[in-house]
Amino acid sequence: MAIMKCREEEKGMGEKGKPIEVIQVMRLAGAMLVVLFHANLIGDRGYFGVDIFSVISGYIIMYSTEKVSSQKNFLLKRMIRILPLYWLMTILNYGIISVLPQLSIMSEAKPEYLIKSMLFIPFVNGKGYNTPILGLGWTLNYEVMFYLVFFCAVHISHKWRGFLAASMLWGMAIAGMEVEFPNLLLNYYTDSFLLEFSWGIFAFYIIRALEIYGKNSKVKAGCFLAGLFCFIAMFFDSPESQVPRCFRLGIPAFFFFCTMMVAGNGIHFNKKAVALGGMTYSLYLIEYFTTAAYKAVVPQGNMAVQIFAFVPCLALTVGCAYVSYQVVEQRGGKYLRKVLKLEGR
Secondary structure, eight states: OBTBOOOTTTTOBOGGGOBOHHHHHHHHHHHHHHHHHHTTSSTTOOTTHHHHHHHHHHHHHHHHTOSGGGGTTHHHHHHHHHHHHHHHHHHHHHHHHHHOGGGOSSOOOOHHHHHHHHTTOOOOOTTSOOOOSSTTHHHHHHHHHHHHHHHHHHHHOSTTHHHHHHHHHHHHHHHHHHOOOSSHHHHHTTOGGGHHHHHHHHHHHHHHHTGGGTTOHHHHHHHHHHHHHHHHHHTTOOTTOSSOHHHHTHHHHHHHHHHHHHHTTTOOOOHHHHHHHTTHHHHHHHHHHHHHHHHHHSOTTOHHHHHHHHHHHHHHHHHHHHHHIIIIIIIIHHHHHHHTTOOOO
C-alpha cells in the first residue's frame, strides 16, 4: 500500500498552494520508522509507518479532489506520480538479483515476475513468497487498487466520492473475509488492508468537523498527547495477533493522524523536516537498497557499531532520495505532464 506513497496533489496542499506541514512531518516520521525497521535498529517494530502512509493517502485523495475539475485525468495523473520511479527501482532490483541472486531472500529474477510486478499482478514466486520483484511494492499494489476504486467512485458522483469509495473498499474487504476465492488475484485484492485507505477518507470528514477547534490551545495540547499515545501504542503491536492489521494498526494510525492534524494546525515546522517529508516516496523506495547494503556490510549484534554505521547510511539514503525526487519525480513528472498535456499535478 502506501505507504504507500510527497507529491504536490498528494502531499497535502494547503491554502494558496502551501503544503500542509504537519502531513509532511508525519510522512517523514513514517518513512524514518520504515528505514529504522529495515536497518534492524528497532527490532521488529516500526513497520506501522506503512499504516500511517495509507491513512494519509486516503485523506489526501479526498483533499486533492475537492473541486469537480480535479477528477479530470485523475487516474493518469496518479500513475505519472508513482509508476516511473517504481518501475525504475523494480528494474534496478531485477538487474541486481539477476547478476547476484544470492542477495535476494524473497525475490526471483524471472521475466514473468518482472512483468507481473510492473503491472501490479500478484503472484507466488519459486521461493514461495507472494511478493513483487521490489519487496516494498506490495504497498503500491494496494495503493493502485485504491486509486482504481476511487476513480470509479469519483466518476459516479463527485459529491459522494468518499462514501462510495469507502463502501466499495468495505465491500471488497468483507468479501475477502468471508470467501476463500480460488483465484490469487481476487484473494489478494480483497485483503482487509484496503480498509486502511478508508480510514483516511473518514479522517477527511472528521478533520473538517474539528476545524473549529483548531485554534483552541487546550484542544490542540490534548490532541497532541492523544496522538503521541497512539503512536507509542503502535510500537507494541503483535504481528501474531489474529486481529486484522487494518484494525489493530489502522485504527491507531487513524487516530494518530486525526489528532496530529488538529494539534499541528497552523504550526510552522522546521523547513528541512518539511522538505524531507516532501520526498518520502523516493526515500521509501531507495532505502530498500541502502538498508540492505547496510545490513550486508555492518556486523549485526553490536548496537553501538550499528548505530555509528547507520549515520552514513542514512546520509546516503537521503542524498539518493533527493536526487531521485528532483530528477524522476519533479523533472520527469513535469516532462510527462507536458507531453500528455495535463494541467496541474
